[in-house]
Amino acid sequence: MEVVIAPAEELAVLAADAIEAVLRSRDEPVLGLATGSSPLAVYDELARRHAEQGLSFERARGFMLDEYVGLAEDHPQRYRNVIATEIAERVGWPAERVTGPDGAATDLPAACAAYEESIAAAGGVDLQILGIGTDGHIAFNEPGSSLASRTRIKTLTRQTREDNARFFDDDVDQVPTHCLTQGLGTIMEARHLVLLATGRHKAEAIHQLVEGPVSAMWPATVMQWHQHATVLVDEAAASRLQ
Numbered sequence: 001m002e003v004v005i006a007p008a009e010e011l012a013v014l015a016a017d018a019i020e021a022v023l024r025s026r027d028e029p030v031l032g033l034a035t036g037s038s039p040l041a042v043y044d045e046l047a048r049r050h051a052e053q054g055l056s057f058e059r060a061r062g063f064m065l066d067e068y069v070g071l072a073e074d075h076p077q078r079y080r081n082v083i084a085t086e087i088a089e090r091v092g093w094p095a096e097r098v099t100g101p102d103g104a105a106t107d108l109p110a111a112c113a114a115y116e117e118s119i120a121a122a123g124g125v126d127l128q129i130l131g132i133g134t135d136g137h138i139a140f141n142e143p144g145s146s147l148a149s150r151t152r153i154k155t156l157t158r159q160t161r162e163d164n165a166r167f168f169d170d171d172v173d174q175v176p177t178h179c180l181t182q183g184l185g186t187i188m189e190a191r192h193l194v195l196l197a198t199g200r201h202k203a204e205a206i207h208q209l210v211e212g213p214v215s216a217m218w219p220a221t222v223m224q225w226h227q228h229a230t231v232l233v234d235e236a237a238a239s240r241l242q
């Protein structure tokens with residue numbers, strides 16, 4: 001695992017460089033997308049490159065990590081809507097080429113299976129962008145998740161719902177209790193994992209990810225087994241590394 005410690009602006013440029021390399025080198029590039037605060041500066045940098053340098057997403061497919069269950073189609077926090085606003089619309093990425101697990105489906109297990117099939121049919125993910133939760137989750141694989149898990153329904157922990165309440169008028173009761181998430185086994189099949197973390201509140205999770213034993217209690221630690229994993233952190237997030 002490669003760990004880079006740098007100021008946040010530099011981390012965003014490094015991640016954007018890796019994404020641009022995939023976009024330019026593949027006929028049908030496949031990107032894995034995360035929501036949350038961590039990738040926002042990367043999406044800003046990609047939008048800048050699209051506007052100023054013509055970086056094109058037209059041939060790319062995008063697969064989201066996760067989705068809340070039960071939010072109305074037009075809810076601004078539905079991850080499909082979040083991704084459309086934060087990246088897809090800003091870089092001219094055709095909406096039908098960016099998908100996520102269908103948290104509004106009546107048959108959720110079938111939606112999860114269909115999502116796994118659509119990723120496989122696209123040839124798998126070339127580069128997966130990741131954030132990390134303060135409890136060490138990646139996507140919504142909360143502590144205790146099987147390291148071999150696939151896309152499935154999960155219950156969100158109280159901690160994660162509190163962490164995400166800032167997107168729901170600071171009201172934890174508005175945060176959905178369930179989600180659909182790619183499993184750790186699904187994520188591990190991406191050919192390159194790029195995880196971003198900034199801030200002291202991520203320091204324990206980064207310490208466990210980089211230096212802890214691989215354990216389902218810190219799900220991100222499974223990345224230690226990946227052949228090509230890059231961890232991009234600022235000084236604060238790196239502050240507990242030995």
Ligand code: F6R
Nearest residue numbers: 034035036037038131132133139
């Ligand atoms: C979002 C996701 C989550 C976040 C994590 C960190 O699609 O999969 O795992 O990456 O909760 O969130 P932020 O970046 O908001 O600190």
